[in-house]
Amino acid sequence: VERPEVTRKVTIKTIADDLGISHMTVSRALSGHANVRAETRDAVLLRARELGYVKSAAASAMRGDKTSIIGMLLPNISNEFYARFANDVSIRCSQRGLSPLIHLTNDEPQAEADGLRRLQELQASAVIMVPAPRSSDDDTNLGDMRVVQLIRRRPEARPTSAVVIDDALAIQDAVLRLAASGKSRIAYVGASGFLSSGRARLAAFRAGLSAAHLPEHPDLIQTGPASFDMGHDAIARLLSTEPPDALICGGLEISNGALVGLLEHNLSLPEELAFVGYGDPSFYRWISGGVTTISLPVSGIAEDAVALVADESPTPQTRSRAAGLKLRSTA
Amino acid sequence: VERPEVTRKVTIKTIADDLGISHMTVSRALSGHANVRAETRDAVLLRARELGYVKSAAASAMRGDKTSIIGMLLPNISNEFYARFANDVSIRCSQRGLSPLIHLTNDEPQAEADGLRRLQELQASAVIMVPAPRSSDDDTNLGDMRVVQLIRRRPEARPTSAVVIDDALAIQDAVLRLAASGKSRIAYVGASGFLSSGRARLAAFRAGLSAAHLPEHPDLIQTGPASFDMGHDAIARLLSTEPPDALICGGLEISNGALVGLLEHNLSLPEELAFVGYGDPSFYRWISGGVTTISLPVSGIAEDAVALVADESPTPQTRSRAAGLKLRSTA
DNA sequence: GTGAAAGCGCTAACAA
C-alpha cells in the first residue's frame, strides 16, 4: 500500500482522473451502486484504498443528507451519573455510526442556546438534552433536529421525544421501609421546586410519608439548589436542632454533599441515622459499608435515548425508566 | 420577532431574494465585510435574525475552511479522570468556539482507527487523543488534522504535539516519605510494561527505592493490565504471604481496585498498611479519612491540550504537567 | 455501463 505524500485532498475526482474515468462512475462504485462493471468497481475500490480516500461529510451534508452528528447537551460530565450516561451514549452512537458532540450547559439557558445554535450550524441530525431549568425567552429554533429531552421536560411549542426517570415509586418505597424499621423522623433533602424533577421527588416523599401514616415535619424537609454544598449544609441544619432518625436524598449532588456532611459529623450509619442516597456513583458501594441509595438506570436511559434519536418515526415518543431502591447497609 | 413556519432552510439566498438584493451582498453583510452600506447591512442582519438564519458549516467546510470540530479520542469517560478531563476540555472548547466530538476507544486500536476515520470524514480540525496501546498496522492517515497526544505517546511517522504527565517525581517522593516514616516493605501495583506510561511509573518507583536505599522485593511488585480487577486481585496476592507495610499504586483503575481490596480486608490505613493511590477521584477525600494519592493536574492538562489544539504554529510542541503527592491520612 | 450537467450554501475574484 503506497502512501501519498503531502498531496491534496483525495476526492472522487482524484480517483477518476487517476483511472481515466468519470468521477460519476467512481461515485457509483464507492456507494455500491448496481450499474458498474465489476472490473471497474474493483479498480476504483482498490485505488480508493490506496490513495486513502475519505468521503467528505460536508459534501454529503450540503446535498441534504442527514449528518452523523448527534448533540449531547448536558449540565456537566464530571458528575458520575452524567459521565456514565455520556459514556454509554457514546458507545451506542459508535455502534450505529453516529458521532456524539458534547456541549456542557451547566444548566444555564444561554449556554444551552449556544449549544443548540452550534449544533444547527453543523446540521446535527438530533440532540439529546437535559433542558436547562429556564429557557431563554426566544426558544431556540431547533431546525429539523430530532430532540430527545432527558430527565426533565420543558413544555415545548413542538412536542419532542423524552426519556424520563420514574423515581416516585423508589422514593416512596424508601420511606415505607424506613417507617417499617421504626423510623418516625424521616428527613428529606432535595432540589427546590424550581425544577420539575425536584417537585416530583418531594411529592413522592410526601406521598410515602402519608402512605406510612407518618406526620410531616416541615423542619425536616430541606430544599434548595441542586448542589453539593446545599446537601452538605442541609446536614448541619438538620443536626442543629432535634435531629432526624433517617434521611432520604432527592438529588445527585445533594446526596453526595449530605453523605460527606454526615461522614464529617462522624455519625454511624444506620445506627444513629439511616441514610438513603440518590444516584449510585461507584464509591457508594465502598463507603460506610455500602450506601443504600436510589439507583438510576443509567444504561437503560442511554439505550432509550439513542434508540429515540435513531428512530425514524416522525411521532415523538416518551420512554420512562424506573429507578430502584438499592439496599446496602446505611438504611 | 416572527417565526417562519415549516419553511425551507434559510440561506443567504433566502435573505437576498427576500430583500431583493444579491446573495453576495448578504454574505458580505453577515461576515462583517467592510464594503457594505450600513443601511443594507442592518437590513440584512435584521432579516437574518427574523428568519432564524444559521450559517451552514457544511458549506464553509466544503470551501476549505477549517471546521470547528475537535475530536476527543479517550479510552472511556466513566473513569473520573477522563470524565473530568473531557469536562474541562469541553468547557474550554466552547469558549473558543470549538465543538468537541467524543469517541471512546476502550484502548482498542480498531476503535481508535474507526474514530480517526470518522473525524476525517467530518473534517475535524484537530484531535486530542490518548493513543491506544498498539496501533493498527496501517497507521491511520491523519489527513491535515492537528494531533495532540495525551499521557502516552506513540512514535509517529509525523511528529505530533503532546501533553504528558510527569509523575516520576511524585512517585519517588512517595517512596521516600514512606521510607522516612519507617516503612521498608513497600509494594507497588501498576500497569505492565506494555504501556510506556506503565514502564515509566515502575521505573520511578524503583528509582525511589534505590534513592531510599531500600532493597527491591520482586514479590512486592505487581504489574498487569491497567484494570480495577488487577488492582483488586493484586491485594489478595500481596496479603497472602509476607505482607508489605506500604503500597503505592501506579494506575487509575488499579488504584481504585487496590483500595477497595484493602477496604474489603478491613485493613486500617495507615496503621496496618500505608497506602498511596494514583489519581484523585473526588471520593478519595472521604474514604478512610482521606486517601493519600498521586494527584494528576487534570485541569492543567486540559488547558494545555486545548491550547495546543488551537495553536496555529505548525511545529509540534510537547507540554509536561507534574503530578503531585497529595498527602491525606492513609500514608 | 458510463458520462455530462446541475445544484446543495458559501465566498474569493473579478466586473460593473
Added chain:
DNA sequence: TTGTTAGCGCTTTCAC
C-alpha cells in the same frame, strides 16, 4: 457599493 461567476465534493437526473 453591489452583482456575477465559479467552484469546493457529492449524487440525482437524464442522456448516450
